[in-house]
Amino acid sequence: MVDVPELIILDVGHGNCAILRDTKATTVIDCGYDGSILLETLERLEIVAVDYVIISHADIDHSGGLKPLLEAFPVHHLYLNADASKKSQAWQNIALALDIAEISGTEVHIGLTSQFSKKIISGEVEIEILAPSASLAAIGLGGIYPGGHALDSNTMSVVIGLIHKSCRIALLPGDMDEFSLNSLLRKHQNIEAKVLVFPHHGGSSGSVDDQAFAQKLCTLVKPNLVVFSLHRSLYDNPREEIVQGVVTACPTAHIMCTQLSRKCAPAPFALDVSHLTDLPMQGDSNSSFCGGTIRIRIDGEQTTYEPSFSFHRRFVESLSENLMEDASLEEQYESHRLSGPLCLRYLACLT
Secondary structure (H helix, E strand, O other): OOOOOEEEEOOOOOOOEEEEEOOOOEEEEEEOOOOHHHHHHHHHOOOOOEEEEEOOOOOHHHHOOHHHHHHHOOEEEEEEOOOOOOOOHHHHHHHHHHHHHHHOOOEEEEOOOHHHOOOOEOOOOEEEEEEOOHHHHHHOOOOEEOOOEEOOOOOOOOEEEEEEOOEEEEEEOOOOOHHHHHHHHOOOOOOOOOEEEOHHHHOOOOOOOHHHHHHHHHHHHOOOEEEEOOOOOOOOOOOHHHHHHHHHHOOOOEEEEOEOOOOOOOOOOOOOOOOOOOOOOHHHHHOOEOOOOEEEEOEOEOOEEEOOHHHHHHHHHHHHHHHHHOHHHHHHHHHOOOOOOHHHHOOOOOO
16 A cells, blocks of 8 residues: 555556556456566565556556466456457466466456445445446447447447546556547547557457547547557557557647657667666566556646656657667668658657
8 A cells, every 4th residue: 555646557568457556456357368567576576465456458568467366466356358259378367367366365256347336345435337337238248239330349349437536647558449448438428538548459449440449548538648568579559550549639738658669660679768667567678668667656736757758758758869879770761661650750749
């Protein structure tokens, strides 16, 4: 427990994982792919038990670290939704781990919908469960919603809001797609938040027009900070059209990737690390960090961020400075048809 709440968005590579430390409880939201950075961070913070775990959906980059977490730490409450579409051994192993966890005292809640909103008591921060709705849950994953839309794991992602002093600090939408966004808007007109952890890690949302999806989501959320939780060597995220959509909607929003995208630098290279937090981050192993693990000190409208926007901006600008000073880097950029970091190219990250 802490006196002042904080949200820690972990650099787990391609995946999502966050820790909410509050005055009454510690909550883990998604567990990343393998749980290694999560476990290391919990140990570094001297956390001996986790009060709540919320899994947004069954994709392995969100749920894979759950089994290691259950094996390493006491977990008092676990919330997740069933997903019969997952046939992998990893998901079966997670299911079997639930039985062992229950025997050890974990209360496992299957069926997390908007009815649980603000019922998970954290302390000063209200935990909203904005989606899925009761109607989506009633039809269920694999079902067909009226109008013909098939419900998949992404559509059924749990969407979480964190509110402090009447201010929504963060929106964590899992891998929300366009259909689930439209479904959410039928019940919630206001989804504004200071921080948006962008769905799909900046990759394709499954929409016909990814730029339009990003623009619509950011127009509604109006974030000060957009986080892309990504792995430098996987999938070439964030997609350029996604960044264009973000900046079109929110030209002054600060963009922060956990790792240095290959869209910004074709190869990682040693730079000043003074902007980074002192918490574990996957990108630290091969200097592929950008924002790294992000620490958000929650205080309503006075919420602050580490790395600070100005320090992170200075780091991003140093990429361009190194490009101009190093001929070999310039050749790399030209061979990859790059012209500098995405967030600078589109004039975000300048506030």
